[in-house]
Amino acid sequence: MTVGPGDPLHGRSPHVPVLLRPLLAAVAPVGGVWLDGTFGAGGYARGLLAAGATQVIGIDRDPLALQMAATWAGAYGDRLTLVHGTFSNLADHAPLDGIVLDLGVSSMQLDLAERGFSFQKDGPLDMRMSQDGPSAADLVNTAAEETLADIIYTYGEDHASRRIAAAIVRARDAEPITTTLRLAEVIQSVLPRPKPGQSHPATRAFQAIRIAVNTEFDELSQGLAAAELALKPGGQLAVVTFHSLEDRIVKRFFQLRSGAEANTNRYAPERAEDAPRFTLKTRRAVTADEAELAENPRARSAKLRIGTRTAAPAGRSENAALGVPMLPDKPKKGRR
Ligand SMILES: C[S@@+](CC[C@H](N)C(=O)[O-])C[C@H]1O[C@@H](n2cnc3c(N)ncnc32)[C@H](O)[C@@H]1O
Known part of the structure; x- marks a missing residue:
């Protein structure tokens, strides 16, 4: 770029x-x-x-x-x-x-949709700060369900980690998850609607995946x-x-x-x-x-x-x- x-x-x-x-x-x-x-x-x-x-x-x-x-x-x-x-x-x-x-x-990284960090902008599911190595799409589409749940729980402190991981695996079995908005939609589909003032339901899972992709x-x-x-x-x-x-x-x-x-x-x-x-x-x-x-x-x-x-x-x-x-x-x- x-x-x-x-x-x-x-x-x-x-x-x-x-x-x-x-x-x-x-x-x-x-x-x-x-x-x-x-x-x-x-x-x-x-x-x-x-x-x-x-x-x-x-x-x-x-x-x-x-x-x-x-x-x-x-x-x-x-x-x-x-x-x-x-x-x-x-x-x-x-x-x-x-x-x-x-x-x-x-x-800059968050604002550029094509970097794939944001669940508010549609872009490729990337999240790599260094622009090389395995991307978020690679992780989300290939990791075992238990590994995804562990990442979301350990790096995102999201207690719905198992539900989210199961939803990701169901969705990717139908069609690979390649965009940020598709991932956000899959996560949202198994979580309660946020109350006014609460953060977006995908916040923690996105944080967790970003931390894993960049070994932060x-x-x-x-x-x-x-x-x-x-x-x-x-x-x-x-x-x-x-x-x-x-x-x-x-x-x-x-x-x-x-x-x-x-x-x-x-x-x-x-x-x-x-x-x-x-x-x-x-x-x-x-x-x-x-x-x-x-x-x-x-x-x-x-x-x-x-x-x-x-x-x-x-x-x-x-x-x-x-x-x-x-x-x-x-x-x-x-x-x-
Ligand atoms: C919050 S921004 C820093 C902003 C900066 N202090 C400024 O005033 O413009 C974090 C930056 O650190 C880089 N970064 C994050 N982790 C890094 C690492 N482990 N090694 C090198 N750069 C890293 C990111 O790519 C990003 O550009």
């Missing part, structure tokens, strides 16, 4: 950065080399450069995001480097003075571990999340790494590897104020957490300790 005159995103302000003002205030004074692991429309990268970062490395797994930045990135010369890749590999760019991660999808939780846990390796002592890590499963991982990471989580074994000797690797810059998550909410409703569910790296050596990271939602090894029948 290209972006040029006539394309739906051409000339539009594509994505309003969320929580950027409180983030920049919390990490000030900004200097040295920062890495923006979720470059998107570059709102954070530009904010960091304006705030005094000597250099920003912007990573995005979506080639379109980087292509869109080509029109303006050159103006920053050597101060801005763009990299196509995933933030799980950010340690390749160590040592760093700061890292920002603004998780999830951008407004593996990316997050590996990205946090990589940040611990890559930051200099005194370097800062700021993470913005958009749903409770993501926020729980980031919160647990900072709790465990800062020693805010009490040692559960009181007989354990003090070990060097238990020394705090981060200090918490923000005790509670920072959320959007009224002014930002009025400007940008997308900020409603955003949470920002920030930690400062200590000089303690980096340690091992375990998904179970971080509360990373994990699919059962073998899908079990009749669990839900």
Whole structure:
């Protein structure tokens, strides 16, 4: 896909950065080399450069995001480097003075029907941020019913997961599900009509399928571990999340790494590897104020957490300790 005159995103302000003002205030004074692991429309990268970062490395797994930045990135010369890749590999760019991660999808990705993320716009059932590898249609049309139910339950916390998975399998047996609206229709067909003010019935299942297609939780846990390796002592890590499963991982990471989580074994000797690797810059998550909410409703569910790296050596990271939602090894029948 290209972006040029006539394309739906051409000339539009594509994505309003969320929580950027409180983030920049919390990490000030900004200097040295920062890495923006979720470059998107570059709102954070530009904010960091304006705030005094000597250099920003912007990573995005979506080639379109980087292509869109080509029109303006050159103006920053050597101060801005763009990299196509995933933030799980950010340690390749160590040592760093700061890292920002603004998780999830951008407004450009959601707004372009052909990217297949939205249940409100008809498009191919795609959902791949990187535009390669298996798509949502591949998953929905080939995965076992139990696997689909596990994904929808574990990554979407949808208690109707079994009913939804059964409906998907019934529908695809008649004809493959290839569009976003068809999938939304199939999901809706087995769920109660939403009451006024409730979200669309397909919201959770779509979130779950997107997380599975983009292996988002593996990316997050590996990205946090990589940040611990890559930051200099005194370097800062700021993470913005958009749903409770993501926020729980980031919160647990900072709790465990800062020693805010009490040692559960009181007989354990003090070990060097238990020394705090981060200090918490923000005790509670920072959320959007009224002014930002009025400007940008997308900020409603955003949470920002920030930690400062200590000089303690980096340690091992375990998904179970971080509360990373994990699919059962073998899908079990009749669990839900
Ligand atoms: C919410 S947007 C970021 C918006 C950005 N902060 C801005 O101000 O424009 C998230 C972006 O991160 C990218 N992304 C998500 N997960 C990623 C990952 N694991 N590695 C690299 N990029 C990722 C998405 O493709 C998307 O462009």
